[in-house]
Amino acid sequence: MGEVIVVTSGKGGVGKTTTTANLGTGLASHGKKVCLVDADIGLRNLDVVMGLENRIVFDIVDVTSGVCRTRQALIKDKRYESLHLLPAAQTKDKTAVNPDQMRELCEELKQEFDFVIIDCPAGIEQGFKNAIAGADKAIVVTTPEVSAVRDADRIIGLLEAADLREPKLIINRYRTKMVNRGDMMSIDDMNEILAIDLLGVVPEDEQVVVTTNKGETVVRDDKSQSGQAYRNITRRILGENVPLLNLEEPGGLLNALRKMIGMR
Amino acid sequence: MLDFLNRFFGRETASSKNVAKERLRLVLVHDRANVSPELLSSLKNDLIKVISNYMEIDEKALEVSLDSNDQQVALVANIPVKRMKRTKSLA
Ligand SMILES: Nc1ncnc2c1ncn2[C@@H]1O[C@H](COP(=O)(O)OP(=O)(O)OP(=O)(O)O)[C@@H](O)[C@H]1O
Numbered sequence: 001m002g003e004v005i006v007v008t009s010g011k012g013g014v015g016k017t018t019t020t021a022n023l024g025t026g027l028a029s030h031g032k033k034v035c036l037v038d039a040d041i042g043l044r045n046l047d048v049v050m051g052l053e054n055r056i057v058f059d060i061v062d063v064t065s066g067v068c069r070t071r072q073a074l075i076k077d078k079r080y081e082s083l084h085l086l087p088a089a090q091t092k093d094k095t096a097v098n099p100d101q102m103r104e105l106c107e108e109l110k111q112e113f114d115f116v117i118i119d120c121p122a123g124i125e126q127g128f129k130n131a132i133a134g135a136d137k138a139i140v141v142t143t144p145e146v147s148a149v150r151d152a153d154r155i156i157g158l159l160e161a162a163d164l165r166e167p168k169l170i171i172n173r174y175r176t177k178m179v180n181r182g183d184m185m186s187i188d189d190m191n192e193i194l195a196i197d198l199l200g201v202v203p204e205d206e207q208v209v210v211t212t213n214k215g216e217t218v219v220r221d222d223k224s225q226s227g228q229a230y231r232n233i234t235r236r237i238l239g240e241n242v243p244l245l246n247l248e249e250p251g252g253l254l255n256a257l258r259k260m261i262g263m264r
Numbered sequence: 265m266l267d268f269l270n271r272f273f274g275r276e277t278a279s280s281k282n283v284a285k286e287r288l289r290l291v292l293v294h295d296r297a298n299v300s301p302e303l304l305s306s307l308k309n310d311l312i313k314v315i316s317n318y319m320e321i322d323e324k325a326l327e328v329s330l331d332s333n334d335q336q337v338a339l340v341a342n343i344p345v346k347r348m349k350r351t352k353s354l355a
Pocket residue numbers: 009011012013014015016017018019040045120121122172173174202203204205206208209212226
């Protein structure tokens with residue numbers, strides 16, 4: 001029996017879809033059977049981020065409304081045999097699915113997959129309620145900005161009210177340079193304010209955009225810092241104890257020195 | 265360490281992250297109080313329990329609220345006391 005994890009945020013555009021795609025790919029690279037579910041009905045995104053947009057035949061609404069069987073709607077990933085995507089419907093809206101149907105769908109997927117990861121739409125309305133309905137655990141993604149953190153706080157309250165206890169936090173688009181000069185909230189600041197377990201910190205990284213442009217995931221990019229961050233988060237989800245990534249500027253003098261004397 | 269240096273050089277209040285933190289702190293006090301009206305009633309019940317150890321209070325007239333202006337938020341409690349309990353000798 002697998003577990004269902006919802007990736008949510010409240011505020012839009014903070015990195016839910018990016019995180020879903022990378023964690024799914026990361027888990028699959030460890031041999032896990034993974035199903036990604038795009039719950040952002042009407043704003044289908046996960047398919048293009050995964051580079052699977054040309055393979056869609058059926059979607060989530062086809063499944064919940066009985067047009068096809070679940071199996072038929074699942075799209076196999078390009079690289080990992082064990083990774084699948086259930087795409088959102090693009091021409092319907094959030095009301096095309098209800099929480100009971102989502103619960104049922106998650107129950108079914110859990111029988112077959114080790115991990116079911118749900119990409120939640122922004123907001124706190126029906127789309128959010130659908131996305132969390134069948135979830136066992138929640139990951140809250142935020143960026144170190146006032147509005148995103150405020151929304152994350154609201155979401156944490158709503159998750160707990162829905163009995164999704166102990167959500168885990170991912171801080172995305174972290175910029176060490178700005179933090180160091182006091183112009184961005186630090187990891188400690190965020191921990192102090194939100195006071196939930198930190199699952200990981202993903203730096204702001206152009207490689208996220210570069211890989212996404214190509215329909216690939218940065219977690220497979222060995223050289224990028226954000227890829228390393230997602231690989232670490234993947235291992236934490238698998239229960240390993242992985243220390244936080246050192247996010248100091250790789251080009252910094254101190255790091256150059258460290259590298260020279262073999263401290264890295 | 266950096267925090268310390270910043271403070272040392274008097275940047276602590278000037279840095280934009282501290283402005284962000286302070287604004288967040290205030291806004292979240294409001295948000296959290298709004299999200300859970302149950303919070304106040306549960307706080308009220310706990311208060312009654314604790315205070316009843318020391319005095320008899322008028323539970324029905326008890327009022328608890330969050331008062332706020334843009335500078336700060338205060339927890340205001342108005343608790344009518346009916347009778348003090350006799351102090352037992354403190355061991
Ligand atoms: N760590 C990062 N560094 C640089 N760019 C990033 C990073 N994370 C996400 N992005 C970019 O930010 C944009 C929004 O990301 P994404 O689509 O994952 O957010 P979302 O939370 O799913 O948005 P929505 O609420 O619209 O569904 C994308 O263009 C993505 O490439």
